[in-house]
Amino acid sequence: MLALRQRPDQRLDLSPLVPHLLAGKAAAEIERIELQTTKHRVTVGDAFRLRIGDADRLRIEGACDRLDRIGQDMDGGEIRVEGDVGIQAGRGMRGGRLAIEGGAGAWAASGMRGGHVEISGTAGERLGGPLPGETAGMRGGVVVVRGKAGDRAGDRLRRGTIIIEGNAGAHAGSRMIAGTLILCRNCGPMPGYLMSRGTIVLAGDCEELSPTFVDCGTHGLIAMRLMAQFAGQYSKRAASLVSGRLRRLAGDMAVLGKGELFMKNRD
């Protein structure tokens, strides 16, 4: 268990603090791990009060939005965070569970490959999205945001499932390659902008749909039943949204056009 002593003067990089890297380390060794992102040295012992427990289950208390890369490349075990987190939480994660009881900054679950991220509060922009220069974003796993999400959630999503129970920002699912994005409330303009494949499900109102999505009628598809069953393990709201007959729009026809947008039939 790590309890933040006070809000740090600089952003801290918490990527060394994951179960598989902490396993077998004694308290003194952990306290010497460096976390600084500037030339001013900050160790775990400087920033946190440490109590040794099960290395597979890490708890961070009193966290704030200056703690970056929590759970980066995690491959198992669990990290629970009480409070907010900074950018790139769960970046490149391969397995295990990251539970953030507050909000997360930009690029949460960026390039994630497996495991489960749960954000109780709001997620910043580019949830699951690639960093500059990367060709694809999230590649697997499940992300659930109980609150709102910023713009470009699921940007370049390659595989995996993202569920956003609150409102989503603009261009959700932009440039999606595949995977599933379920938006349980309203969303900003142009969801699925330039998506080539993948599935976006819209529950509520969308400010503006892209004109390059074409109506394919209303259907009750078997694949959506499977999706509802799967989503139901993480969000009852998502499962309920995905069940039943939905209007299917194919797009983005401005690019490959093999993606789909589902919405409740309003006719």
Next chain:
Amino acid sequence: MPRLIANGVRVDDTFAEAFGMRATAIVITADSARWARQAAETMTGFATSVIGCGCEAAIDHELAAGATPDGRPGVRVLLFAVSTAELQKQLQTRVAQCVLTSPGSACYAGLAGEETLKLGNALRYFGDGWQVAKRLGEKRYWRLPVMDGEFVCEATTGLTKNAVGGGNLILMGQETRRTLAAAEAAAKAIRAVPDAIAPFPGGIARSGSKVGSKYKKVPASTNDAYCPTLRGAVESALDPDIAAVLEIVIDGLTPAAVAAAMRAAIAAVVRLGPKRGVARIGAGNYGGKLGPHHFHLKDLLP
């Protein structure tokens, strides 16, 4: 041959000799039980024997709506073949021609395994570029646009190399109707045993065969030792009171499944007794030198 008696039915102290096979299972669902069954029956037609049909296949059991991946009524189908390559070919051909084409159908893996066979992965090209893959957790499905919506097909299904084919019982009766009644009871009992099928028509083979023939190009021919009309002319295995013989052939995903099916079948036949069923139960083998699996009837008595 030494004999045992159970409820007045003579049981030969012999064994069925069975062989290793490759096998797989799939689950077919549809909007109704009737259509799931239709797809399965079409797919498993002409699949009585690997000798001439490429595979042996039949419905293992029906599944209630709550027990299938998509919550619709379904059936589980087993397929057996002598090689992995042939099994793959039979699986994808039959699913493509008989399940994909059936109204409202969907197809899922029916067996987990480290080794797999292509299912949707082989059929996806029918989508002509419009097919879509959807991965949900550890499972991957293909969605093919078809005229009634989409055909959903799981990407792969499991393969087992520990399956057994050729478990058998030979039912010998004093009269054809009662012999058939006993065989029907045996087939019904086998249908209740999971992971085992009896692939002949209704589970029953009336033309049990032997290996070889007087004709060079014929691999199997009538088992004349069990043909009642030849009793006086050949070295017959039949007692003077036997007038009709039917065979039950059993394939199972494991030796234990075959044994369980044989046990259930014997119990059903013994329960009928000679007055309503058959007078004698035997089994076919090749002296124990060909097949690695031996099922001794005395170990399977009720």
